[in-house]
Amino acid sequence: MIYAVEATKLTKYFGSFKAVDSIDLKVRKGEIFGLLGPNGAGKTTTIRMILGLLKPSAGTVKVFGVDVAKNRKEVLKITGYMPQRFSLYEDLTTEENLRLFASLYGLKGRDLDERVGELLDEFQLREYRYRLAGKLSGGTKQRLALAVALVHKPRLLIVDEPTAGVDPPIRRYFWEYFRKLRQEGVTILVTTHYMDEAENCDRLALMNRGKIVAHGTPQGIKRLAYGGDIVELYTERRALLYLKSFDGVKTILNKDVKDGVLRVKVLVDDASDRLVPIVKNLEEKGVKVLRANQVFVSLEDAFIKLTVGD
């Protein structure tokens, strides 16, 4: 299988500091893949190596099967990149920036005019087309940066912290736009240190101190952190006699009784499979269940759990 991005044993030293430590990364075609981790975890270094902006100390990167070290130009032709901080020419206007980058990606004549027009409309930049990029507001700058990254209709979009220091409406706009792009078949690799945002990703890799500590779907990572899903039940005390014997129940995490009602948190292997049978089984034994639900675990909790003692 050809991955959109396939990094193998990718390593980067800065002097004696190991910024990225032998990571393996596989981004599937057409998914939104998140590289999640705190500042300094090595996310930017990783994507810079994917783009050939940094030379890996060891390891290889392939983008759609093309080795970046050997054929960087082919990779760049199908890849769009939006850096973490605004990197366009502030002394050129919105339109001049778009036209410049369209030309650099080889667009010419009418194709170029059409594409620039499309992007001006798509990202609501038309009213700012003659304004210097340096004089745009933060949100408009971000939209322009995304437009430039997409000017050549790339198959892979790499976005570094698109939402850092950006207002909530624009953050939401970005994620909606990423989902739209995914529908069009674009693969998106996005880094973020906002754990709540990462829930939007199809799959994630959790980075810390240059290493990938976990990867999988957001759900999968949470399961990995806790060893399963957490289910919360409000029921009778008697339930404790039976709970442990049910299929899929791993352990009872905590319990307390209030006004004769038992509140118990149970770790199960898969909440969506087990929740209904558990309630059913209890009721068959004559135990009343007042409420049963899956406990929402944040990725942040999962991250902390996974990196504790690291």
Added chain:
Amino acid sequence: MSAFLALVVKDVRQLLRDPKTMLMVLLMPIIVMALFVAGYGGGGGEVPIAVVDLDGGKISWQLIDFLRNVGDFRVDYFASTPEKGEMLVKKGKVYATLIIPEGFSEDVLLGRKTRVELIIDSSYAHISELIWEALNAAVQEFQRKVSEKYNTFSITVNKRTVYGPQVTRVENFVPVVMGILLHLVPMSLIAVSISRERERRTFEQLIVTPINSSDIIMSKLLAYALITISDMVVTLWVSVELFNVRVKGSFLDLLIVSSIMLLCSLSLGLLISVVSKNQLQAYQTAIFLFIPSMLFTGFLTPVELLSGEVRLISKLLPLYYFLRTFRNIQLRGWTLYETIYEVEVLAFQTIFFLLLSIKLLKLRVE
């Protein structure tokens, strides 16, 4: 529009929109020319001297009068004794004291051998040389006049120059001004170009597009050449039209060698830009490189007066070849073909700097 042309347009736009750059490009030639003309253009000043006239006769007065009228000197003091005359020099009141001995008039009238004495302040080598030469010339001229009048014997030396008449000081400085404007200004201007893109992070976005390092180097060369070529034309035009500098060779030849020099300076500046880590370092390198150019290329001192080892350095510096070929055309009236060696070396250096820049420019952010 191709990627290359798009980059040229982009760089030209950025330069035109940068007021500091444009001020430097547009005002530099005028300011530099004006300074040189103000300093060297008009008639020279007068050097103050003192005279100790121990003779007090008719001929000694004629000599003093003659010196006063030569124009280079101003007799500020008449001292009564040679010791007082020497003190005036030592205190820096005057640069020289002329001592006319007792019996000077009598000796001259009788056709006897005589002498005058000169005390010179040699801490200003250039001025003391000037006084020495001028006084010698004045005394000789005076001797000739006296000998005609009193019918005594004298020898005169007739000086004949090639490439005369005498080159004016402004004309002599045109190559130097061109050296500054075609070397230092474009070199330091372009030296910061790539590190500025790095510092503003635009470099990162630029190099994730599928372009070559030669696209970046050549587009910057062309854009900066388009902007700075005005310096060259303005300077040449101002020299010829406003300051009446004569160009003995063809004006077109001058334009051609100046353009090659401009490209060479820009290429060297690009090389600096490629290897510099930041703008400050690039500026410093450019200025540091200009120092040997100033000292060793005939810019201030003739290259022939330098030691053999240093002359080897001279021959590595583009300005050396430019000044030679420029003087050949401007002052000697040679054609481009007659001074083709220097032009070839300049062209070769330009290509060398460009190729090295392209080779060394890494499309990475580390």
